[in-house]
Amino acid sequence: MGRSTTFDRDDVVRAARDVFWARGYGEAGIAELEEATGVKRSSLYHAFGSKKGLFAAVASAYLDDVVRTRIDPLRRADAGPAALADYIREMREAISAGPSGCLLLNAACAPVVDDDPDVRDLVVAYTDELRAAIGAGVALARPDLSAASCAALSEVCSSLVISALAVARVDRDAAIQSLDAVPRTLDAWESAA
Template identity: 65%
Template sequence: MGRTATFDRGDVVRAARDVFWSRGYAETGIGELEEATGLNRSSLYHAFGSKKGLFEAVVAAYLEEVVRRRLAPLQRSDAAATALADYVAEMREAIAGGSPRARSGCLLINAACGPLVDDEPELRAIVTRYADELREGVARGVAAARPGLSEAARAPLAEAVASLVIAALAIARTDPDAAVRSLDAVAPLVAGWRA
C-alpha cells in the first residue's frame, strides 16, 4: 500500500508555477522543480505523472487564480464603464512596479511561444481559449466604456485593444518599458476611436 501524500497540492502547484513562469517550460529542469516545491522527483512524478502533467496543473491553477480573477470585472454583463481602464491600470502597475511575476509576462503567452505548444494540442487549445476569454472581456470593457459606438465600430476597437494587451504581456519579460507603452496606448485609442 502506497504512502498518503503529506503535502498540499496547491502549494506545490504555486511553487512550480513561479519556476515555470520565470524560466519557461522548456528551460525548467526537474531539479529546479524539486528545489522549489520541496518534493523529490519520484513524489512529483507520482503526484503529477510527469513534468508536463505538473505544468498542466500549473496552467489550470494560473487560469483560475490569476487570469480569470483579473478578467472577472470585464466579463460581467453589466461591466462598469471603467472596467477596461481599471484592468489595464492594474496590469500596467504590476509591470511598471517591478512585480517579478508581471515582469515575466503571461505564463500562457510565454507557453504559446515555446516548443511545447507545437507538440501538445491540449495546451494549444487552452491558450486559444484564454485568448478568446481575453478578447471577450476586452470587448465587454470596450462596450461599457464606449456605449455610444455601434457594434461595427466596437469590434475592431476591441480587437486592437486586445492586441495591445497581448503585445504587452508578450514583451514584458524582455522590454517592460515597451509593455507599459503598449498599455498606455489603450486609453487614448478607446477615447479617440470613431465610428
C-alpha cells in the same frame, strides 16, 4: 500498495507556478522544480504524470487565481464604463512590478505548445477568454459605437494587451507603451458613419 501523497497539491502547484512563470516552460528544469516545491522528482511524476502534467495543473490554477481575478470585473453585470481603464491600470502596475509577463503567453513561445495539443488548446482558450473580457470592457466604455466598430476596436485593444503581456518578460518599457496605447486608442476611435 501505493504511497499516499504527503504534500499539499495546491502548495506544490503555486511553487511550481513561480518557477514556470519566471523561467518559462522550456527553461524550468525538473531539479529546479524539485527544489522550489520541496517534492522529489518521483513524487512529482507520481502526482502529475510528467513535467507537462505539472505545467497543465499550474496553467489551470493560474487561470483561476491570476487571470480570472483580473478580467472578471470586466464581465460583471454591474461593471461600468471605467472597467477597462481599471483593468489596464492594474496590468500596468503588475508589469511595472516585475518583468515576468504572462505565464501562458510565455509558454506559447515554448516547444510545449507544439508538442502538446492540450496545452495549445489551453493557451488558445485563454486568449479567447481575454479577448471576450476586453470586448465587454470596450462595449461598456464606448456604447456609442456600432457593433462592427466595437468589434474592431475590441480586437485592437486585445492585441495591444496581448502584445504587452507577451513582451513584458524581455522589454517592460515596450509592454507599458502597449498598455498605455489602449486608453488613447479607446478615446480616439471614431464611430463608423
